[in-house]
Amino acid sequence: MNLIGHLINGQTVSDHTRTQPVFNPATGQSTKEVALAGKKTVEQAIAAAEAAFPAWRNTPVIKRARVMFRFKELLEKNADVICRLIGEEHGKISHDAAGELQRGIENVEYACGAPEFLKGEFSKNAGPDIDSWSEFQPLGVVAGITPFNFPAMVPLWMYPMAIVCGNCFILKPSERDPSSTLFIAQLLKEAGLPDGVMNVVNGDKEAVDTLLHDPRIQAVSFVGSTPIAEYIYSTAAANGKRCQALGGAKNHAIVMPDADLDNVVNSLLGAAFGSSGERCMALSVAVAVGDAVADQLIERMEIAMKGLKVGVYSEKDNDFGPVITLQHQQKVVGYINSAEQQGAKVVVDGRNLKPEGYENGFFVGATLIDQVTADMTSYQEEIFGPVLQVVRVQTMEQAMQLINDHEYGNGTCIYTRDGEAARYFTDNIMVGMVGVNVPLPVPVAYHSFGGWKRSLFGDLYAYGPDGVRFYTRRKTITQRWPSANVREGVQFSMPTLS
Numbered sequence: 001m002n003l004i005g006h007l008i009n010g011q012t013v014s015d016h017t018r019t020q021p022v023f024n025p026a027t028g029q030s031t032k033e034v035a036l037a038g039k040k041t042v043e044q045a046i047a048a049a050e051a052a053f054p055a056w057r058n059t060p061v062i063k064r065a066r067v068m069f070r071f072k073e074l075l076e077k078n079a080d081v082i083c084r085l086i087g088e089e090h091g092k093i094s095h096d097a098a099g100e101l102q103r104g105i106e107n108v109e110y111a112c113g114a115p116e117f118l119k120g121e122f123s124k125n126a127g128p129d130i131d132s133w134s135e136f137q138p139l140g141v142v143a144g145i146t147p148f149n150f151p152a153m154v155p156l157w158m159y160p161m162a163i164v165c166g167n168c169f170i171l172k173p174s175e176r177d178p179s180s181t182l183f184i185a186q187l188l189k190e191a192g193l194p195d196g197v198m199n200v201v202n203g204d205k206e207a208v209d210t211l212l213h214d215p216r217i218q219a220v221s222f223v224g225s226t227p228i229a230e231y232i233y234s235t236a237a238a239n240g241k242r243c244q245a246l247g248g249a250k251n252h253a254i255v256m257p258d259a260d261l262d263n264v265v266n267s268l269l270g271a272a273f274g275s276s277g278e279r280c281m282a283l284s285v286a287v288a289v290g291d292a293v294a295d296q297l298i299e300r301m302e303i304a305m306k307g308l309k310v311g312v313y314s315e316k317d318n319d320f321g322p323v324i325t326l327q328h329q330q331k332v333v334g335y336i337n338s339a340e341q342q343g344a345k346v347v348v349d350g351r352n353l354k355p356e357g358y359e360n361g362f363f364v365g366a367t368l369i370d371q372v373t374a375d376m377t378s379y380q381e382e383i384f385g386p387v388l389q390v391v392r393v394q395t396m397e398q399a400m401q402l403i404n405d406h407e408y409g410n411g412t413c414i415y416t417r418d419g420e421a422a423r424y425f426t427d428n429i430m431v432g433m434v435g436v437n438v439p440l441p442v443p444v445a446y447h448s449f450g451g452w453k454r455s456l457f458g459d460l461y462a463y464g465p466d467g468v469r470f471y472t473r474r475k476t477i478t479q480r481w482p483s484a485n486v487r488e489g490v491q492f493s494m495p496t497l498s
Contacts, residue, residue, distance in 0.1 A: 002031070002032045002033070003016075003019065003032070003033050003034070003035060004022065004032055004033065004034040004035065004178050004179055004182065004202060005035050005202070006035065006037055006041060006045070006182075006199075006200055006201045006202055007182060007185050007186060007189075007198070007199055007200040008041070008044055008045045008048055008199050008200075008201070009044075009045075009048035009052075009195045009196045009199065010189055010194075010195030010196065011195075013041065013044070014035050015035045015036065015037050015038060015041045016035065017036075017038050018035070018036040018038070019033040019034060019035055019036060020033065020034050020036055020175055020204075021033055021034075022034050022089055022175075022176065022177065022178070022179070023089075023176075023325065023362075024088055024089065024091075025089075025090070025091040025321070025322040025323065025324055025325065025361060025362040026091050026311070026312040026313065026321060026322050026358050026361045026362075026363075027358060027360060027361055028326065028360035028361050028362060029360070031088070032089075032179070034175050034178050034202050035202060036175065036202060036203045036204055036206070036207070037201040037202060037203035037206075037207045038203075038206060038207075039206060039207075039210045041201060041203075041207075042170075042201050042203070042206075042207050042210040042211060042214075043210065043214065045170050045199040045200075045201050046141060046170060046211075046214055046216050046217065048195070048196040048199055049141040049168035049169065049170055049196055049197070049199055049216075050140075050141050050168070050216050051196055052168050052194060052195065052196030052197045053138075053140055053141060053167070053168045055194065056163075056166060056167075056168060056194060056197050057137075057138050057166040057167075059166070061114050061115050061118050061164070061166075062115050064114060064163070064164050064166065065111070065112050065113070065114045065115055065164060066192075067163075067164075067188070067191050067192050067193050068108055068111045068112045068114075068160055068163075068164055068191075069112050070190075070191035070192055071108055071160070071187060071188055071191040071193075072105055072108045072109060072112070073191075074187040074190055074191055075101065075104075075105050075108065075184065075187060076105065078183075078187065079098065079101055081183065082097070082101055082152055082180050082183060082184060083097035083098050083101060084313075084314075085179045085180035085183060086100070086101075086151055086152060086177070086180045086313075087312075087313025087314060087321075088179070088313070089151070089176070089177035089178070089179055089180070090148065090149070090151060090176075090177045090313075090321075090324065091276070091312075091313055091321035091322040091323070091324065091361075091362070092275055092276075092313055092320075092321060093313050093315075093316070093318050093319070093320060093321050094313055094314060094316055095316055096274060096275055096320070097152070097313070100150055100152050100153045101152045101153065103153050103442070103445075104150075104152050104153040104154075104155075104156030104157070105156070106444065106445040107156045107157055107160055107161070107445045107463050108156060108160045109445065110160075110161075110445040110446050110463070110464065111160040111161050111163075111164040112164075114164040114165065117465075117468050118136050118165065118468070118472070120133060120134050120135045120136055121133060121134045122134075126478070127480075127495070127497060129480055129481065129482070130478060130479065130480045131478075131479050131480075132476065132477065132478045132479070133476070133477055134474050134475065134476045134477075135474070135475045135476075135477070136165070136468070136472040136473070136474060136475075137166070137472060137473055137474075137475050138165050138166030138167040138471065138472060139167055139218040139219050139242070139471060139472070139473060140167060140168070140216070140218040141167070141168050141169075141170065141216050141217055141218060142162050142167045142168070142169055142170070142217065142218055142219040142220070142221070142471060143169070143170040143171070143172065143211045143217050143219070143220050143221070144158040144159060144162075144169065144170070144171050144172070144220070144221045144222070145172045145208055145211070145220065145221070145222045145223075145224070145232065146158070146171065146172070146173050146174060146181070146222075146223055146224075147174055147223050147224045148174035148176040148177050148278075148324050149275065149278040149279060149280075149324070149384075150279075151173060151174060151177045151178070151180045151181045152180050152181065152184060154223050155171055155173060155181055155184070155185075156184075157221075157223075157449070157462045157463045157467070158171070158221045158462070158463075158467075159171060159198060161463060161467040161468065161471055162221075162467075162471040163188075163193070163197060163198060165468065165471045165472050166472075167218075167471055168196065168197045168198070168199075169197065169198050169199065170199050170200075170201060170211060170217070171185065171198070171199070171200045171201070172200075172201055172202070172203060172207050172208060172211060173200065173202065175202050175203065175204060176324055176325065177324070178202050181200065182200055182202075185198055185200045208232070209235075212232065212235045212236050212239060212241070213235075213239055215239070215240075217241060218241060218242065219241055219242035219243065219470065219471065220232060220236045220241055220242075220243045220244075220245075221243075221244050221245075221462065221470070222243070222244070222245040222246065223245075223246045223280070223462070224245075224246075224247070225247060225248050225382070226247030226248040226382075226407075226408070226454050226455070227247075228247075229245035229246060229247035229248075229456075229457050230245070230247070230454075230457055232245045232457075233245040233457035233458060234457075242470065243457070243458050244450075244456075244457075244458035244459075244460050244461070244462060244470055245456070245457040245458055246280070246449075246450060246451070246455065246456055246462060247408075247451075247454055247455050247456065247457065248280065248382040248408055248410070248454070248455060249280045249281065249282075249284075249382060249408050249410030249411060249451065249455055250284060250285060250379075250380075250381075250382055250406050250407075250408040250410075251281060251282060251283050251284055251285070251408075251410055251411040251412055251413075252283070252285045252286075252287050252391075252399075252402065252403045252406075252412050253267075253268065253271070253283045253285070253286050253287065253412070253413050253414070253415060253439065254287045254289065254396065254399045254400070254403075254412075254413070254414040254415065254416075254425070255286055255287065255288045255289065255293055255297055255415050256289050256293070256396065256414065256415060256416040256417075256418065256421060257289055257290050257292070257293050258416055258417045258418055259293070259415035259416055259417070260415070260417070261293075261296055261297060261300055262300070263415075263437070264297065264415045265297070265300045265301055265304050266304075267283075267415070267437075267439040268283060268286060268301065268388060268439065269301075269304055269305070269308070269319075269366075270439065270440075271283035271439035271440050272284060272286075272366075272386065272387075272388040273308065273319065273320055273366045273386040273388070274319070274320060275320060276320045276321060276322065276323050276364070276385060276386050277383065277384060277385045277386040277387060278323060278324065278384055278385065279440075280410055280411075280455075281410065281411045281433070281440050281441075281442055282384075282440075283388070283411075283413070283439055283440070284382075284383060284387065284388060284389060285372070285379065285388075285389050285390075285391060286388060286389070286390050286391070287390075287391045287393055287399040287402060287403075288390060288391070288392055288393070289393055289394070289395065289396055289398075289399055290392075290394060291392060294370070294390060294392045297390065298347055298368070298370050298390060301347075301348075301368055301388070302347055302348055302368060305348050305366050305368060308320075308365075308366050310353060310355060310363060310365055310366070311355045311358060312355075312358060312361075320366075320386060321363075322358075322361045322362040322363045322364075323362050323363070323364055323385055323386075324362065325362060326362050328362070328384070328385070329362040329363070329364055331385075332364050332383055332384070332385030332386075332387065333351050333364060335377070335378045335381070335383045335385070335387065336349075336350075336351055336367055336369070336378070336387060337351075338376070338377045338378050339369050339372060339376055339377075339378035339379075339389070340369075342375075342376045342377065342378075343371065343373070343376075344369050344370065344371050344372045344373075344376060344378070344389070345369065345370045345371045346367065346368075346369050347368045347369065347370050348365075348366060348367055348368040349365075349367060350364050350365025350366050350367040350386060350387075351364065351365070351367070352365075353365030364385050364386055364387075365386065366386045366388075367385075367386060367387045367388070368388050368390070369387065369388070369389045369390065370390045371390070371392070372389040372390060372391050373391065374391070374402060374405075379391070380406075380407075382408070396421060396425075400425065400428065400429060403429055403430070403431060404429065404430040406453075407453060407454045408451070408453060408454055408455045409430055409431045409432055409451050409452030409453035409454070409455050410431065410432060410433065410451030410452075410455035410456075411431060411432070411433040411434070411435070411440070411441055411442075411451065412429055412431040412433075412434055412435070412441075413434065413435030413436065413437070413438055413439055413441060414435070414436055414437075415437055416436070416437070422436045430452055430453065431451065431452055432450050432451035432452040432455065432456065432461075433449070433450075433451065443464065445463060445464060446464055446465075447464045447465070448460075448461035448462060448463055448464035448465055448466035448467065449461055449462045449463055449464070450462055450466070
């Protein structure tokens with residue numbers, strides 16, 4: 001059986017102490033094994049990064065950017081291979097994998113602009129014959145811990161920016177679908193990145209804890225569930241590290257009485273069920289304002305959902321595939337059971353879906369649940385599966401209160417034709433990423449991604465301008481060259497420009 005190793009100092013390394021099976025979620029079969037890095041292996045990667053840092057930080061920024069230009073070309077050239085690897089281990093349909101990769105490539109494109117955004121600031125004659133300027137210097141060795149649901153895109157949120165800013169990087173991807181992540185990292189070497197600047201260690205909590213406690217790691221980026229994000233943030237902070245930890249979500253869509261329901265239905269189908277709902281930006285709750293809107297929405301969604309196709313990644317006509325593991329399949333089904341037991345109505349039931357030829361796969365069909373209330377477990381917690389719940393309220397204020405009261409604040413949207421309502425919503429909703437008739441308001445690469453409340457631990461968002469700030473620290477230099485012919489007196493008070 002194929003063993004997936006690590007990438008350390010430009011070489012493939014296998015740690016045979018512990019391994020874990022990697023499954024094809026469409027078939028339910030294990031086809032590979034991944035080596036789980038122990039403390040010693042992770043420390044080997046950190047040492048390689050630390051050794052590579054002095055030369056890399058002093059590499060001219062234009063040369064660092066040129067590596068990213070070549071990297072972008074290689075990502076595009078190898079897109080079919082990357083999408084196949086994602087499909088085999090994640091189950092994501094090929095067109096969805098291609099979309100994920102493209103969003104990752106856009107972050108590489110942004111990183112290519114490093115010579116511009118790392119220029120710093122300069123003020124001549126800030127005082128008498130005094131010049132002052134700011135530089136943005138790299139931190140050193142930094143780490144990223146990424147989730148299974150976007151094995152290409154989320155790592156590309158992190159290391160292109162970190163590396164182009166002059167840092168060296170340790171990536172700990174999900175051990176559930178590591179092949180595409182490792183393959184992409186190897187393309188960086190092909191693009192001309194020096195050995196040791198980018199390292200990948202596959203592993204579990206032992207690898208994570210090593211990264212969090214090692215004093216050579218200066219900063220940690222994380223994307224995953226809220227309980228783990230909170231642990232990552234608190235542990236990293238306790239060890240003196242800079243940290244951004246993006247957590248879970250419960251994204252609501254308010255459907256107003258004036259909304260175009262045909263467009264709403266099409267939007268919700270993709271936003272709720274795309275990628276099997278395994279997105280932190282998935283719309284998992286539709287809040288219908290008024291019973292008339294709710295009834296029409298349920299009726300139209302039920303009809304539309306009959307046409308959804310679920311199956312294997314390689315069949316492009318499929319809309320979405322399986323969930324990641326058998327355990328996660330059981331967890332999602334458990335949430336559906338819970339909603340039903342607590343009084344909700346399962347309108348479209350995906351609990352027993354078994355596509356022909358893939359009966360042993362980890363499938364959950366598109367599920368629609370009506371009459372959900374805020375006290376239900378399925379409403380309060382993140383399901384992370386192809387489940388859309390409908391909550392009925394009577395006013396927009398009640399809908400917004402539901403969203404603002406929830407512990408998560410990642411993404412939300414409103415469907416309406418009323419500009420006044422949309423403006424009030426965007427101004428007053430307590431959520432980090434907001435859409436108006438846009439179901440997945442994921443910021444483009446030259447903005448930044450992050451939620452509010454318990455969806456984000458840390459002060460800076462991922463990628464974009466906040467990514468530059470996160471992976472650099474400002475140094476301000478004030479410089480004066482006094483005349484050799486002038487003797488200056490002692491000054492005990494604070495210098496001012498009075």
